[in-house]
Amino acid sequence: MSYARQMLDTYPRTVNVDASVLAAAIDAISDCAQACTADTDADLSEQNLAEMVKCIRLCLDCTDICTATGAVISRLAEYDPGATRPLLEACVAICRSCGDECELHAHYEHCRVCEQACRRCEQACRELLDALK
Amino acid sequence: MSYARQMLDTYPRTVNVDASVLAAAIDAISDCAQACTADTDADLSEQNLAEMVKCIRLCLDCTDICTATGAVISRLAEYDPGATRPLLEACVAICRSCGDECELHAHYEHCRVCEQACRRCEQACRELLDALK
Amino acid sequence: MSYARQMLDTYPRTVNVDASVLAAAIDAISDCAQACTADTDADLSEQNLAEMVKCIRLCLDCTDICTATGAVISRLAEYDPGATRPLLEACVAICRSCGDECELHAHYEHCRVCEQACRRCEQACRELLDALK
Amino acid sequence: MSYARQMLDTYPRTVNVDASVLAAAIDAISDCAQACTADTDADLSEQNLAEMVKCIRLCLDCTDICTATGAVISRLAEYDPGATRPLLEACVAICRSCGDECELHAHYEHCRVCEQACRRCEQACRELLDALK
Numbered sequence: 001m002s003y004a005r006q007m008l009d010t011y012p013r014t015v016n017v018d019a020s021v022l023a024a025a026i027d028a029i030s031d032c033a034q035a036c037t038a039d040t041d042a043d044l045s046e047q048n049l050a051e052m053v054k055c056i057r058l059c060l061d062c063t064d065i066c067t068a069t070g071a072v073i074s075r076l077a078e079y080d081p082g083a084t085r086p087l088l089e090a091c092v093a094i095c096r097s098c099g100d101e102c103e104l105h106a107h108y109e110h111c112r113v114c115e116q117a118c119r120r121c122e123q124a125c126r127e128l129l130d131a132l133k
Numbered sequence: 134m135s136y137a138r139q140m141l142d143t144y145p146r147t148v149n150v151d152a153s154v155l156a157a158a159i160d161a162i163s164d165c166a167q168a169c170t171a172d173t174d175a176d177l178s179e180q181n182l183a184e185m186v187k188c189i190r191l192c193l194d195c196t197d198i199c200t201a202t203g204a205v206i207s208r209l210a211e212y213d214p215g216a217t218r219p220l221l222e223a224c225v226a227i228c229r230s231c232g233d234e235c236e237l238h239a240h241y242e243h244c245r246v247c248e249q250a251c252r253r254c255e256q257a258c259r260e261l262l263d264a265l266k
Numbered sequence: 267m268s269y270a271r272q273m274l275d276t277y278p279r280t281v282n283v284d285a286s287v288l289a290a291a292i293d294a295i296s297d298c299a300q301a302c303t304a305d306t307d308a309d310l311s312e313q314n315l316a317e318m319v320k321c322i323r324l325c326l327d328c329t330d331i332c333t334a335t336g337a338v339i340s341r342l343a344e345y346d347p348g349a350t351r352p353l354l355e356a357c358v359a360i361c362r363s364c365g366d367e368c369e370l371h372a373h374y375e376h377c378r379v380c381e382q383a384c385r386r387c388e389q390a391c392r393e394l395l396d397a398l399k
Numbered sequence: 400m401s402y403a404r405q406m407l408d409t410y411p412r413t414v415n416v417d418a419s420v421l422a423a424a425i426d427a428i429s430d431c432a433q434a435c436t437a438d439t440d441a442d443l444s445e446q447n448l449a450e451m452v453k454c455i456r457l458c459l460d461c462t463d464i465c466t467a468t469g470a471v472i473s474r475l476a477e478y479d480p481g482a483t484r485p486l487l488e489a490c491v492a493i494c495r496s497c498g499d500e501c502e503l504h505a506h507y508e509h510c511r512v513c514e515q516a517c518r519r520c521e522q523a524c525r526e527l528l529d530a531l532k
Contacts (some may be wrong), residue, residue, distance in 0.1 A: 003297045003383050007304035010375035012311040030296050031269045034340060038273035041341040044455060045278040049448040056443060057211040060204075060459075065220060067333065068201035071193075074300060075307040078190040082226035086219035087198060093215035109276035117269050136430045136516050140437035143508035145444040163429050164402045167473060171406035174474040177322060178411040182315040189310060193326075200466065207433060208440040242409035250402050323477040326470075331486060334467035337459075344456040348492035352485035353464060359481035 002027050004074070013077045021124075021131045026070055028117075028124035032095060033066035035117035039102065042110035055105055058098040059114070065094045066121065073128065085132070088125050095122035135160050137207070146210045154257075154264045159203055161250075161257035165228060166199035168250035172235065175243035188238055191231040192247070198227045199254065206261065214265070221262050228255035268293050270340070279343045287390075287397045292336055294383075294390035298361060299332035301383035305368065308376035321371055324364040325380070331360045332387065339394065347398070354395050361388035401426050403473070412476045420523075420530045425469055427516075427523035431494060432465035434516035438501065441509035454504055457497040458513070464493045465520065472527065480531070487528050494521035 005023035008015065015022065036059040043052040043059070069091040072084060099118030105111035134142075138156035141148065148155065169192040176185040176192070202224040205217060232251030238244035271289035274281065281288065302325040309318040309325070335357040338350060365384030371377035404422035407414065414421065435458040442451040442458070468490040471483060498517030504510035 003301045003379065004304070006379045007301055007308070007376060010379055011304070011308050012374070012376070026300060030300055034292060034296055034336065035269045035273055037337050037340040038270070038277070040459070041343060041456070042273070042277050044452050045343060049452070053443050053448070054211060057208055057440070058213070060208060060439070061213065061216060063337075064201040064204040065216065068197040070300065071197040071303050071329075074303040075190055075193060077307060077311060078187060080191070080194065080227065080230050083194060083198065083223045083230060086226065087223040090216045090220040090223060093219065094213065097213050097216060108278070110273060110278070113269065113272045113276055136434045136512065137437070139512045140434055140441070140509055143512055144437070144441050145507070145509070159433060163433055167425060167429055167469065168402045168406055170470050170473040171403070171410070173326070174323070174476060175406070175410050177319050178476060182319070186310050186315070190307070193306070196470075203433065204436050204462075207436040210440060210444060241411070243406055243411070246402065246405045246409055320477060323474055324479070326474060327479065327482060330467040330470040331482065334463040337463040341456055341459060344453060346457070346460065346493065346496050349460060349464065349489045349496065352492065353489040356482045356486040356489060359485065360479065363479050363482060 011077070015076055016079070017076065017128070017131050021127050022073065022076065025124040025128040026074055028121040029066045029070040029091065032117045032121035033063045033070065035114045036062040036066070036098065039110055039114035042108070046108065052105070055101045055111065058094070058101050062094045062098040062118065065091050069125070081132070085129065088129050092122050092125045092129070095119070095125065144210070148209055149212070150209065150261070150264050154260050155206065155209065158257040158261040159207055161254040162199045162203040162224070165250045165254035166196045166203065168247045169193070169195040169199070169231065172243055172247035175241070179241065185238070188234045188244065191227070191234050195227045195231040195251065198224050202258070218262065218265070221258050225255050225258045225262070228252070228258065277343070281342055282345070283342065283394070283397050287393050288339065288342065291390040291394040292340055294387040295332045295336040295357065298383045298387035299329045299336065301380045302328040302332070302364065305376055305380035308374070312374065318371070321367045321377065324360070324367050328360045328364040328384065331357050335391070351395065351398070354391050358388050358391045358395070361385070361391065410476070414475055415478070416475065416527070416530050420526050421472065421475065424523040424527040425473055427520040428465045428469040428490065431516045431520035432462045432469065434513045435461040435465070435497065438509050438513035441507070445507065451504070454500045454510065457493070457500050461493045461497040461517065464490050468524070484528065484531070487524050491521050491524045491528070494518070494524065
């Protein structure tokens with residue numbers, strides 16, 4: 001069981017969302033933030049740098065948005081929908097853009113792995129948005 | 134002149150938004166992130182801790198969202214509206230919630246200062262959203 | 267296999283450190299950052315808030331230091347020992363302090379889980395420091 | 400007066416370090432984190448990308464370390480020297496490395512501005528380390 005799930009199961013307050021959906025989103029976001037950081041660095045090691053610039057920029061945005069989103073939804077007891085919903089929508093959008101760009105470079109295995117992390121994160125954030133309705 | 138403005142004025146690409154509006158948003162976001170971090174810590178030093186819990190949680194969210202937003206809009210050349218707009222909307226929303234909560238505790242000077250930082254950030258992000266239309 | 271390990275195995279450059287030690291550190295740091303964020307929030311939900319203040323502050327520091335350390339060691343190809351070693355030492359130190367404090371509150375299950383995440387992270391960072399010698 | 404200084408002046412506890420030294424460090428760190436984020440993006444817009452890769456990597460590390468350091472020293476009431484001192488040393492080291500690298504590219508005005516932000520941050524962190532002795 002992931003630490004995120006263990007932390008939710010020992011939380012002193014009731015969280016008004018399915019714990020497995022929330023834990024899955026936290027874990028997917030955390031993995032995606034790290035994968036995008038690593039992919040930025042891998043991209044910087046490739047020969048055809050000019051073709052990788054867009055991928056680098058999107059990976060940087062994706063890491064930053066995922067890091068904030070993961071922290072905010074880890075504190076979901078005091079749920080502020082006005083901020084949390086658009087933040088999750090931003091996370092879905094950047095994961096889609098970053099996943100699409102990584103797919104274009106999927107002949108690089110690191111971009112293929114990063115694409116998987118982005119797709120899984122996008123899906124997990126969508127499911128959390130649905131569960132928060 | 135702030136570093137944010139200097140960096141924009143020396144940027145090798147054209148940024149399709151008024152540099153003074155963008156620099157003002159970057160500076161206000163950076164100040165707000167720091168003020169909320171400091172206010173979290175100041176709140177934790179007060180006697181009536183139970184009354185400060187909501188303020189602490191909102192300050193933590195505000196710092197995280199401001200940090201991500203400031204980074205993303207510092208890389209605005211590759212502007213991805215699908216992610217940047219909801220992110221700025223999340224930033225406006227959390228600054229308003231956090232500013233409102235700080236206002237309730239404005240008898241503490243640190244909350245009064247933090248409220249000012251949140252209000253200024255909310256306004257600067259609104260102006261950037263308008264400028265990006 | 268974790269994303270961190272997959273990203274390392276597909277990295278275009280040679281990383282001069284055992285990939286399993288590095289991946290273990292990245293994963294432990296990522297888990298610890300999240301556990302500390304969640305524990306901060308759980309602490310804020312307890313009745314005896316005054317006794318939890320030190321734990322909250324240390325968890326906040328631990329999250330911030332882990333987040334930076336995890337990002338820097340995810341870009342280890344351009345290893346700058348002058349910055350990376352003290353950063354890892356700071357991470358070891360805050361994980362020990364935070365783990366010790368959580369241990370004092372281990373009657374709260376969330377602090378017990380957070381202590382485990384801190385201990386595992388401290389150990390993984392020590393092993394990475396040894397491997398980087 | 401900066402928000403950092405105002406927050407320190409309204410802090411409910413006594414901070415055992417000169418407030419002007421601490422506020423100067425917080426402000427310099429915040430500026431440096433933003434300048435390095437902007438310089439990463441500016442570097443990615445240059446033609447001779449291969450020559451800018453080291454600068455990009457160091458700027459990314461510098462942003463991450465500055466962000467963590469700024470947050471930790473904004474919560475200095477519960478000063479943990481075992482973590483804070485090596486963290487500040489890591490910040491000094493990465494600002495020096497990043498400033499040196501930016502100096503090599505100072506024909507680009509954005510690197511010249513970023514170098515200034517790094518040098519100022521390095522100096523402010525050194526002064527804070529001295530003041531914390």
